[in-house]
Amino acid sequence: MDSRTSGTRFFVVFCVMVASLGALNSGFNTSALNIPGNSVRYCPNVPVGQVTYYPSSSLPECIPMSDWIWGVATGMFAVGGLLGAILANPLADYFGRRDSMLVINVSFFIGAILLSTATSSAQFAIGRIFVGIGSGFMTVVISMYIAEIAPSNARGALGSFLQFFMTIGILLIQCIGLGLSSAIGWRVVVAITCVPAILQMVLLPFCARSPRWLITKNRIDDARSELLRLRNGDIEEEFADMILGLSKGGGCEKKPVNDNDPALADPEVKGIDKPFESEINLSFLQVMSIPVLAWLTLKMMVVHASSQLTGINAIMYYSTSIFETSFGNNARYVTIGVGALNMCMTFGALSLVDRLGRKMLLLISAAGMCIFSVLMTIALRYEISPLQVVCIMLFVSSFAVGLGMLPFVLTAEVYPTYAVGAASSSALVVNWLCNFIIGLIFPTLQKACGPFVFLIFAGLSFVAFVFILFFVLETKRKTIEEVGREIGWYGISLNTIIKKTDI
Numbered sequence: 001m002d003s004r005t006s007g008t009r010f011f012v013v014f015c016v017m018v019a020s021l022g023a024l025n026s027g028f029n030t031s032a033l034n035i036p037g038n039s040v041r042y043c044p045n046v047p048v049g050q051v052t053y054y055p056s057s058s059l060p061e062c063i064p065m066s067d068w069i070w071g072v073a074t075g076m077f078a079v080g081g082l083l084g085a086i087l088a089n090p091l092a093d094y095f096g097r098r099d100s101m102l103v104i105n106v107s108f109f110i111g112a113i114l115l116s117t118a119t120s121s122a123q124f125a126i127g128r129i130f131v132g133i134g135s136g137f138m139t140v141v142i143s144m145y146i147a148e149i150a151p152s153n154a155r156g157a158l159g160s161f162l163q164f165f166m167t168i169g170i171l172l173i174q175c176i177g178l179g180l181s182s183a184i185g186w187r188v189v190v191a192i193t194c195v196p197a198i199l200q201m202v203l204l205p206f207c208a209r210s211p212r213w214l215i216t217k218n219r220i221d222d223a224r225s226e227l228l229r230l231r232n233g234d235i236e237e238e239f240a241d242m243i244l245g246l247s248k249g250g251g252c253e254k255k256p257v258n259d260n261d262p263a264l265a266d267p268e269v270k271g272i273d274k275p276f277e278s279e280i281n282l283s284f285l286q287v288m289s290i291p292v293l294a295w296l297t298l299k300m301m302v303v304h305a306s307s308q309l310t311g312i313n314a315i316m317y318y319s320t321s322i323f324e325t326s327f328g329n330n331a332r333y334v335t336i337g338v339g340a341l342n343m344c345m346t347f348g349a350l351s352l353v354d355r356l357g358r359k360m361l362l363l364i365s366a367a368g369m370c371i372f373s374v375l376m377t378i379a380l381r382y383e384i385s386p387l388q389v390v391c392i393m394l395f396v397s398s399f400a401v402g403l404g405m406l407p408f409v410l411t412a413e414v415y416p417t418y419a420v421g422a423a424s425s426s427a428l429v430v431n432w433l434c435n436f437i438i439g440l441i442f443p444t445l446q447k448a449c450g451p452f453v454f455l456i457f458a459g460l461s462f463v464a465f466v467f468i469l470f471f472v473l474e475t476k477r478k479t480i481e482e483v484g485r486e487i488g489w490y491g492i493s494l495n496t497i498i499k500k501t502d503i
Contacts (some may be wrong), residue, residue, distance in 0.1 A: 006233035008154045010134040015207040015230075016158045019145050021200040022101055022138030025108060027169020028193050029131040031339070033074055033150035035177035035332055036186040040124075041065050044183050054184070058119075061183035065121050071439070074124040078436035080132020085428035087133070088140035089421035090251045093281045095219075097210045101200065104141075107134035108197040115190035131193055139408065140428045144420055147412035148210040149230050156353035156409055158169035163405030164350060167343035169196075173178040174336045212417040212480075215243060216281060231257075241481050284422040292488045293419055299471050306464035307403040308434035310369050311457030314442045315376070315395055323389070334389075338396055345400035357476035358406050362468045365402020369395055370461035371453045380451030403464070407431070413475050416482055416490075 033040060043052040043062040051060045065073060084104070091100040107130045114127030142162050150158040174187065180189050208230050214223035220243070227235050227242075288294045323331035353361060372395040379387035411427045412420065446453050475483050484490030 003151070003227075003231035003233040003235045003238045005153070006151075006231065008151055008158075009230060009232055011208070012128075012149060012151070012154075012158070012230050015149055016146050016161050016258045017140045017165075018200060018203045018207050019098075020161045021196045022105075022134070022142050023162045023165040024169040024172075025193055025196040025200075026135035026138055027171075028173045028196065029077060029111075029128075029135055030166070031170040032173050032177070032189050032193070033186075034335065035174055036181040036189055037070075037074075038182050039183060041070060042047050052183075059117065059187075060119060063118060063121055063124055067161040069121050071115075071399065071443075073121050073128060075439050076125045076128040077132040077135070078439060080129035080134075081136030081139070081432035081435065082132075082139070082429055083129070084133040084136025085140050085425050085432055087427040088137050088428070089284075091137070092144060092213075093140050093421050096213050097141055097148065098204055098207055099209075100141055101138065101145070102204050104134050105197040105201050106135045107131065107137070112191045112194045116187045127190070136428065136432055140424045140432075143408040143412035144424055145210055147409075147420075147480070148212045148417065149208060149428050151231065151484075153477050154354065155413060156358060156476060157350045157410035159412060159479045160346070160353050160405045162408050163400075164343070164346045165184060167339070167346045167400070167404075171336065171339040171343050174339050178332065178336070209401025211239075212242060216417055218339040221428060229236070238479075240376050241479070244481075248357075281417075282419050284426050287422050287426075290419075290489075290492070292492070293423065293486050296414060296487060297423045297426060300407070300414070300429045301445065302425065302464075302467055303407045303410060303472065304427045304431040305434045305466070306366070306460070307399075307407050308438055309457075310366065310403060310461045310464055311373060311438070312396070312397070312399045312404070312432075313435060314371075314446075315392060316367060316459065338392065341393055342396050342400050342404075343418050345397045345411055346405060349401040349405065352401070353406070353409070354476060357474050359468065359472050361402040362406055362472060363402075363465060365404070365406075366461050366465035366468060368401075369403070370458050370465060372398060373458035373461060377451055377458070380454070381384055410472070410475065413480055414473065415482070416484060419489075475496045 038061065041062060041064060042048055042311075043050060043060070043064075046052055049064050051062065051064060053060055069475050084107075087104075088100075091103065094100070095103055111127045111130030111132075111134065114123055114130060118124040118127060139162070143159060147155060173192065176192065177185075177189055180186065208226045209222070211227040211230070214220075214226060223242075224235070224239060227239055231238070271407040282290075282293075287297060292461065293346065323334045327334050349361060356364075371389045376388065376391040378384070379391055407427070411424050415423050442453075445456065449456070473483070473486060481490060
């Protein structure tokens with residue numbers, strides 16, 4: 001049986017879950033300060049702004065910060081995410097997808113040390129940058145790794161594990177925060193990021209390397225061995241197609257690989273360019289110099305921007321005050337309920353992504369967010385608290401099934417291996433940049449527009465719907481090579497492009 005149509009091995013699921021521990025860690029750091037935030041800023045049983053210290057310690061029980069300083073310090077997480085996304089391409093190319101995840105876990109340890117021992121807002125902000133670097137890096141590399149090891153008939157569901165594990169991380173850290181909202185507890189919460197980092201570092205060496213990355217490094221025998229670990233059935237046709245697709249990125253004057261490799265026995269492969277000992281991995285500028293990849297990258301940037309600019313972070317930010325109005329002191333439990341709903345809807349979408357397809361779920365997501373943003377405006381304008389709560393729940397559900405997880409899946413599966421690193425990094429830079437912008441400007445927009453602020457997000461959601469409808473390709477149950485044939489990058493020669501960019 002052809003490996004492309006056979007079932008998914010448990011080992012693939014294991015590799016995906018271990019890689020997704022990085023997304024779990026990202027979820028931890030995204031919401032680590034949501035519930036114990038006041039404990040970070042205000043010392044217990046003293047006036048606001050006064051600092052007290054732990055017994056027999058020089059560490060303060062809190063770090064007094066104004067609202068503005070607090071916003072900047074916590075927002076440094078998104079700045080770190082930007083840096084991590086930029087670092088992802090060169091590190092993932094040099095170390096490989098699997099081993100680069102091992103290396104970047106160091107940033108979580110550095111961040112945890114800085115945050116848990118913080119004595120000033122500056123140290124706290126720097127700690128947030130370091131955990132942001134790890135989180136931004138992971139969002140890029142995990143999606144690349146999963147797309148390159150997963151069989152085409154399960155790639156959508158497995159690729160969605162990134163967002164699913166992120167929602168699990170958000171929910172877990174919120175639950176932990178309930179019991180650790182205290183002067184000592186908040187330091188424990190920010191140090192918990194070390195736990196998934198250690199677990200991932202222990203388990204990653206047992207996972208497979210990406211066969212596609214190994215081929216680009218001309219480690220053909222290693223690539224075959226890893227693909228055998230990842231597949232049921234006969235891998236010859238899949239492996240030959242993989243080599244054929246990746247060898248098109250070659251063309252430099254380098255020594256060809258061993259002709260005795262069985263994968264090259266395929267007559268179609270023999271008659272065309274063979275892979276070379278040092279395959280090309282394009283930079284961002286080189287990707288943008290190839291029209292078909294440049295247009296594709298711009299489309300992926302828009303999809304990633306849409307996942308942030310449609311207002312998910314804004315509505316989550318605003319939900320706390322809404323829930324406090326409706327539920328008083330129980331608001332934090334309702335916030336956890338929203339986190340649980342987000343996780344459950346993401347889990348439900350895992351079974352739909354390879355049935356309904358990526359494009360359909362993205363359309364449903366954008367349409368739902370548009371409708372519930374309009375209803376949210378009505379609920380805020382006329383102060384209908386129950387409708388506000390329902391709108392938030394349905395808005396989060398709409399986001400979870402599409403724009404929450406599928407931009408990561410799409411970006412990883414529409415590019416050739418020689419371009420996916422640079423292209424994914426650029427798309428995720430846009431994602432983190434929009435994340436930071438929304439967090440920065442939303443309070444001002446909210447003050448200026450009042451209840452009508454969500455009409456802005458309704459309009460952006462509608463624009464996202466139209467863009468997805470006309471410009472996003474359906475990739476359901478297609479190999480990366482099949483996607484490449486439809487888009488037009490499969491079989492392109494990069495010689496001229498490389499020479500032009502080197503001039």
